[in-house]
Amino acid sequence: MQANVWQFQQAGKPLVHDEQVISAPAAGRIVVRNYAIGINPVDWKFIDDNPRDWQEGHVPGVDGAGVVIAVGDGVDNGLLGKRVAYHHSLSENGSFADHTQVYASRVMDVPESMDFALAAALPCPMLTAWQAFSKVPVRQGADVLVSGMGAVNKLLSQLLSQAGFNVHVISSSFTQAQADVMGVKAIHSDAPTGQSFYALFDANGPDNAKNLVPLLEANGHVVSILGRIEEPVDEPFTRTISYHEIALGALHDFGDLAQWQRLMNDGETLLRQITEQQIVVEIPQVFAFQNLNDALHSSKEAKQKAVVTVS
Structure with a gap:
């Protein structure tokens, strides 16, 4: 053929x-x-x-x-x-x-x-967003932070909202009209202050994700969609953050x-x-x-x- x-x-x-x-x-x-x-x-x-x-x-x-x-x-x-x-x-x-x-x-x-x-x-x-969503146990009413509002995280934000999470996003271009349609609770132009989050989903790269880890509560989760954090941010036996990486293509090999x-x-x-x-x-x-x-x-x-x- x-x-x-x-x-x-x-x-x-x-x-x-x-x-x-x-x-x-x-x-x-x-x-x-x-x-x-x-x-x-x-x-x-x-x-x-x-x-x-x-x-x-x-x-x-x-x-x-x-x-x-x-x-x-x-x-x-x-x-x-x-x-x-x-x-x-x-x-x-x-x-x-x-x-x-x-x-x-x-x-x-x-x-x-x-x-x-x-x-x-x-x-x-879509499948990348689903893998990211599936990494974190659902806890209705928990605040989660999504960084980088490309195609993956626009889908992910909706999955999180449907599951009962309070979704916060960091973006300079994401609009309130989009937030209303996708169930996003709050838009931040930069890393929010005075609040902690159950989970962080980052699509901007490991350096950005690493800088946002301090915003997580104890026993929280960071899900890296682009690259991964190679070394934990916190000392052992402190906040015990769970680190997750996403690589859809890797499933073809493993x-x-x-x-x-x-x-x-x-x-x-x-x-x-x-x-x-x-x-x-x-x-x-x-x-x-x-x-x-x-x-x-x-x-x-x-x-x-x-x-x-x-x-």
Whole structure:
């Protein structure tokens, strides 16, 4: 099978449009005919710096949505024709193509009422937000602090609010109108004073998270969504803070089948909540397949969610 793909050349260079042979799906895998491709910061960061040592010809991309057109040995034929969305490994040829081979156990059913463009925009930020939310035991009425209001934390804030937490955010751009819709209790332009928090969720990096740890109450939690705090801030046997790190992509290398099944089931529940408008998401900017490099540039410079549609 021939696929239209966007290929990596070398670090910092634009991707190149070409054709590539897609083999029949291996055991436990499927081929998805992509109708939309999600663009995430991890995409342009890895294209810029190539930390995985991609070879020339590698196809980047982690998020996509489309229809299952082929299944490998051991995969239920009932998947054929299914509308699915997926998050894929950075180590394998990815979603920047009209066809992608993925594990059958690592896809989510897409509700009929959700278009592919929105479905493709969601896997990475939505599943990352869910992993972050799941790190901390629910305590209704507890105050939590969210730092960095990108796509992940806008979803996370809503999950926290729905669970009964009092959500505070640190942001210079987040508006009161957004707060009202997403259930955010308070917006702070800087680190708040005179208050302690049960949990902190940070997406600005380990240095920022480390600076906010003193705001936590004893036995509190810090969840680092971008990087991790390498050394505890406090001395042993003092406030006993719990440190958590989030890395959705790591599950491809270290997760087992049961973990993926749970995550995909949880993801499908979130997709249904989005279609029922229980969770609010921002509409992504849409680019045509031939303009994929422009979509990467827009994601990097405009900090706006982008998707690429495939005709």
